[in-house]
Amino acid sequence: MLQSMLRGKGLIWGYAGLIILFLLPLILPRFYIYIVSIILLTGLLATSLNLVLGYGGIFQFHHAVFYGVGAYATALMLTRTGLSPWISFIVGPIVSAALGLIMGMICIRLSKLYFAMLQISLGSLVWIIVYRWYSFTGGDDGIHGIPLPEILSSPNGAYYFTLIITLICFLIMYKIVKSPFGSALQGIRDNPVRSEMIGINVKRHQLLALIIAGFFAGVAGFLFVVVDTTVFPDMLFWTLSLEICIMCLLGGWFSFFGPMLGAAIIIVLRTFVSTFTSYWTLVLGILMMFVIFFLPNGVLGYVEEKLHKGLIEPVIKE
């Protein structure tokens, strides 16, 4: 499966990375395994956003809503119904996808920044509901100690589960990006009018992209439940959405693996910076400015540019 995604040296790095990821629990202490799990699922979340942001050119600035709703749906199923936990896991993403459809249908008639503003408002509405509906969602306490199936209750079990699900989702999203649908989506990003004129129903394609992005954000959400056994309203607060956007920009929103890299950088930074200072958002802001000014295509975009410099044909002026 890796062959289709990477070539040459990249393939070797890919295999090495995979082997390391699978061996990590043998080397790292528990806390770090937890951090790596969070990086993986947040990377999945950022990549799902990038499907619509980087590939679709849709300004879904409040993407955390789908993550939070997926997590809550799973958590509520696990705590309030007697159904098999495995069903709860699949319900989370489906609820997120459905929310993606509903919010998409409302927002899609607007474009660019207007879309963004409406989407942020609707997302905040969902957050308010979760935050205030104490009897159902637990309000600002969230839900704690969510029961999990036996094999997932150990940190290593949760880690391997997260790793495998993330890899599968990555593969599926990669396939989608490289499919005709992905091509059409990128065309729409570059030029919606032109896309319409070659026969593409722009709104429908964007809507499907939003549903897919919602679904995978929901997967990230239920993975968080598995890793952390809690959910809380901050999971769908807009600051998290901002952080995910920054992950995409920082890692490189025109590269498939960029958002995953961005997620890793941000989470590692956040983990270590917050042990020194409480000004995490300040660090985030400075980082953001640095990216905008010096790495407009993100870290991975920058690296790819350097690697390909010699390969691109020079401009020929006829």
Add this chain to the structure above:
Amino acid sequence: MLEVKSISKSFDGFKAVNNANLEVEKGEIVAVIGPNGAGKTTLFNLITGILKPDNGKVFFKGEDITGLHPYQVCRKRISRSFQIVNVFQRLTVFENVQVSVLSRQKKTWNLFTPSTKLVIKETNEILESVGLIKKKNRTTALLSHGDRKVLEIAMALGGNPEFLILDEPTAGMAPEETARCIELIKHLSEKLGLTILFCEHDMEIVFGIANRIMVMVRGATIVQGGCDEVRCNQAVQDAYLGRSDVCLM
């Protein structure tokens, strides 16, 4: 084949297209001429559904296509190129045309087959026919202006059209590029039997390839006729050329 009936469009009270009429028969090449701001591009936008007309109708092969969305118009096998280059700048030349072919074949809902395995032959054929095959792996940012205009046409061809609308196809091209582009348009008309509607400021090109000409002034279509008829028409000379003493060319 195409019939535009007293169509109008205003922008904030300004009548960009005012009661315009147009008829194009199958297999013809029809040119729309007129000074800057006459409303040619707006007329094309009305035909292709990018703008909705205030009133008036557009018929294609007898069917009312007024007010359809652009993607629906495209599915009726009407394709167009744009005056201001309108391509996918982050995709390669090949991908630009490929998306168009994929869309034509209704394959853009396919989520799991890699694009690299689909419609390769068709896309290459189109690139071959417009002479862009050697540059197919470049991103469009690395193309010359002339090549981008040709790519515009290639993307339009991806829709396998019967009716092709070209908005100033040779504008801004170097002389050799212009010559090649004219050859291409003739080829499309003669060999592929496409019906072509285009607008152009260069009269030499217009009289060189058009079968019939429509003259547009201040949003209104004033005369439609053969080249000679239009060339010596009094109204055209008064309104458009501003001189009535000599025949055009």
